[in-house]
Amino acid sequence: xxxxxxxxxxxxxxxxxxxxxxxxxxxxxxxxxxxxxxxxxxxxxxxxxxxxxxxxxxxxxxxxxxxxxxxxxxxxxxxxxxxxxxxxxxxxxxxxxxxxxxxxxxxxxxxxxxxxxxxxxxxxxxxxxxxxxxxxxxxxxxxxxxxxxxxxxxxxxxxxxxxxxxxxxxxxxxxxxxxxxxxxxxxxxxxxxxxxxxxxxxxxxxxxxxxxxxxxxxxxxxxxxxxxxxxxxxxxxx
Numbered sequence: 001x002x003x004x005x006x007x008x009x010x011x012x013x014x015x016x017x018x019x020x021x022x023x024x025x026x027x028x029x030x031x032x033x034x035x036x037x038x039x040x041x042x043x044x045x046x047x048x049x050x051x052x053x054x055x056x057x058x059x060x061x062x063x064x065x066x067x068x069x070x071x072x073x074x075x076x077x078x079x080x081x082x083x084x085x086x087x088x089x090x091x092x093x094x095x096x097x098x099x100x101x102x103x104x105x106x107x108x109x110x111x112x113x114x115x116x117x118x119x120x121x122x123x124x125x126x127x128x129x130x131x132x133x134x135x136x137x138x139x140x141x142x143x144x145x146x147x148x149x150x151x152x153x154x155x156x157x158x159x160x161x162x163x164x165x166x167x168x169x170x171x172x173x174x175x176x177x178x179x180x181x182x183x184x185x186x187x188x189x190x191x192x193x194x195x196x197x198x199x200x201x202x203x204x205x206x207x208x209x210x211x212x213x214x215x216x217x218x219x220x221x222x223x224x225x226x227x228x229x230x231x232x233x234x235x236x237x238x
Contacts, residue, residue: 003028003168004037005213006195025162027153029177030169031057031072034105034149036156043217048156049103052095056145057171059107063114063141068129077138078174083131084139089117091144096151103156110144142176150180157190164191173200 004026026037034051054062057074064073069080092113094106114137118128128137149171157165165185171177172194185192194200 006199007166007193021163023162024164025157026166028169029171036103042213051105053108067134081139081142084135086139086143088136089140166193170201
């Protein structure tokens, strides 16, 4: 919920925020989450889909380790991909056209495809960690993840006739994702909100924003200090 409300934090670099026109579609994409959430009002959520295995950010970390690009994997792969060819290697787009899982994600198969590809290259005497080859591998992987995230988000936005789209979480800092989502939403005349980079990762401000909006609709008084504390407070989905 904190990541969701990072979009409602106006800053100098992002002076606007979703204007309250619901429904809003939210893609939460991070190391621990890859979820599509439909918001019909503040604090009213419907879980449309999520990852069936690895989160997108987790896949980035594992592939970056495979290519010896360093940690965290998201920025490392993005940097390497800038010098690479995203069309050099054909990689799967898991569940992209799966009617049984229209809004679910799966990245373990893509991760395994990358593992098999690097082993195949090594068998040919090529090092997947060599700068040029690693750049092409990183770019191809990044393109596959971006395609899946953007196409499923847009499909959900169209099906549920949302008025705005928000993307949040650590992976929302990825330049390729931001650009692809912006281009597709522009085509559909859909307002898109993505937090500035410094609000994409875990931060206290987004938790404060979530607390503020929850307080507006909470049945219990904020002055009730008998409330319990939860390390992993679940999203109150409908």
